[in-house]
Amino acid sequence: MPAKGEATKKMIIDTAADLFSKKGFKDVSMTDICDATDLSRGGLYRHFSSTSEIFAMLISTERSFDERIKADESATSILKSALKELEKEILEPERSLSLAIYEFASIDDNKELFADLEKKARKKWMDLISYGIKTGEFKDVDPVKIAELILYYYQGIRMWSKITDITKRSAKNYSSMIISLLTGEEI
Amino acid sequence: MPAKGEATKKMIIDTAADLFSKKGFKDVSMTDICDATDLSRGGLYRHFSSTSEIFAMLISTERSFDERIKADESATSILKSALKELEKEILEPERSLSLAIYEFASIDDNKELFADLEKKARKKWMDLISYGIKTGEFKDVDPVKIAELILYYYQGIRMWSKITDITKRSAKNYSSMIISLLTGEEI
Numbered sequence: 001m002p003a004k005g006e007a008t009k010k011m012i013i014d015t016a017a018d019l020f021s022k023k024g025f026k027d028v029s030m031t032d033i034c035d036a037t038d039l040s041r042g043g044l045y046r047h048f049s050s051t052s053e054i055f056a057m058l059i060s061t062e063r064s065f066d067e068r069i070k071a072d073e074s075a076t077s078i079l080k081s082a083l084k085e086l087e088k089e090i091l092e093p094e095r096s097l098s099l100a101i102y103e104f105a106s107i108d109d110n111k112e113l114f115a116d117l118e119k120k121a122r123k124k125w126m127d128l129i130s131y132g133i134k135t136g137e138f139k140d141v142d143p144v145k146i147a148e149l150i151l152y153y154y155q156g157i158r159m160w161s162k163i164t165d166i167t168k169r170s171a172k173n174y175s176s177m178i179i180s181l182l183t184g185e186e187i
Numbered sequence: 188m189p190a191k192g193e194a195t196k197k198m199i200i201d202t203a204a205d206l207f208s209k210k211g212f213k214d215v216s217m218t219d220i221c222d223a224t225d226l227s228r229g230g231l232y233r234h235f236s237s238t239s240e241i242f243a244m245l246i247s248t249e250r251s252f253d254e255r256i257k258a259d260e261s262a263t264s265i266l267k268s269a270l271k272e273l274e275k276e277i278l279e280p281e282r283s284l285s286l287a288i289y290e291f292a293s294i295d296d297n298k299e300l301f302a303d304l305e306k307k308a309r310k311k312w313m314d315l316i317s318y319g320i321k322t323g324e325f326k327d328v329d330p331v332k333i334a335e336l337i338l339y340y341y342q343g344i345r346m347w348s349k350i351t352d353i354t355k356r357s358a359k360n361y362s363s364m365i366i367s368l369l370t371g372e373e374i
Contacts, residue, residue: 098289098346099289099293101350102285102286102289102346102349102350105349105350106286106349106350111350111351114350114351115351115352118347118351144360145360145363145364148344148357148360148361149336149340149360149364151343152340152343152344152347152361153336153339153340153343154343155342155343155344155346155347156338156339156340156341156342156343156344156345156346157335157339157342157343158343159285159289159342159343159346160305160338160339160342162289162292162293163288163289163292163293163298163301164298164301164302164305165302170335173331173332173335173336174335174339176332177332177336
């Protein structure tokens with residue numbers, strides 16, 4: 001069980017995520033987060049000193065596939081469950097952080113953080129692809145190319161989901177394209 | 188030769204494009220555009236009544252491949268030259284309108300315009316893909332799926348080009364992926 005402090009931290013991040021996805025980054029203040037979490041100013045500042053700190057924590061929580069790879073889970077099963085998650089996210093435009101990410105990234109001090117996040121996300125997918133090639137489940141593709149396709153195609157569809165209606169079918173097309181590129185399986 | 192009015196209109200749109208790509212949509216006013224174009228208020232308003240009108244015109248200028256298809260140009264050559272253009276755009280993050288598009292689209296009145304733009308962009312690519320399948324140059328792919336990949340992958344990489352450094356190689360990966368999916372050509 002996480003300590004009480006950890007639970008509060010998680011609650012703050014979840015609540016802030018709602019605000020950021022609705023209003024972007026710039027227009028959310030620490031006062032807004034106090035109001036939405038029912039914490040006192042002191043209570044909030046005990047955990048975070050700024051909205052930047054909360055946002056950085058929020059977008060840095062992506063987990064790698066390392067544990068599942070170490071547990072010898074099949075690459076295809078890891079891939080499919082991860083894509084299912086992404087499909088679900090695509091169909092929840094109201095939870096998209098794309099705009100907030102944009103605003104946050106346009107602050108010069110945050111450039112390095114983003115370069116680092118992108119590197120981690122790339123590595124995560126490249127590791128899975130290389131693992132699948134090694135187990136013989138995936139075709140002998142270029143991991144860099146497919147990792148980039150996975151990441152950028154996702155970002156684009158996620159961005160447009162906030163602007164136009166992205167259908168279930170388009171979300172499905174996203175994952176079936178990737179599965180087919182990696183496994184040759186037509187869906 | 189275009190009439191003088193048309194040339195001025197084009198000059199206004201080009202100048203505004205620079206401002207929108209730098210500052211987004213919300214933070215650009217008609218006064219900013221007057222200043223940047225050296226037009227008088229009356230001179231500007233003779234052509235456009237609002238920044239919305241200018242922006243809508245700016246993002247609606249995408250041309251279809253119809254003429255080139257009618258002229259029996261090869262589908263592969265149309266595809267490659269179009270991708271070359273996109274590659275160039277990816278490497279010019281300072282000219283990306285992604286943020287401005289976002290801000291413009293978040294105004295409710297503009298939803299319909301975007302749905303319409305997306306439909307046109309989809310149709311443009313689907314027409315080219317179907318044409319290439321008909322001429323036997325392209326593989327028998329699903330035009331919808333590949334058109335979506337072309338559009339969303341592009342939007343994602345364009346968005347991230349404003350946030351992190353997108354390399355020439357990543358831009359190249361984008362077009363080589365699409366060429367290989369359509370023609371089977373490995374690059």
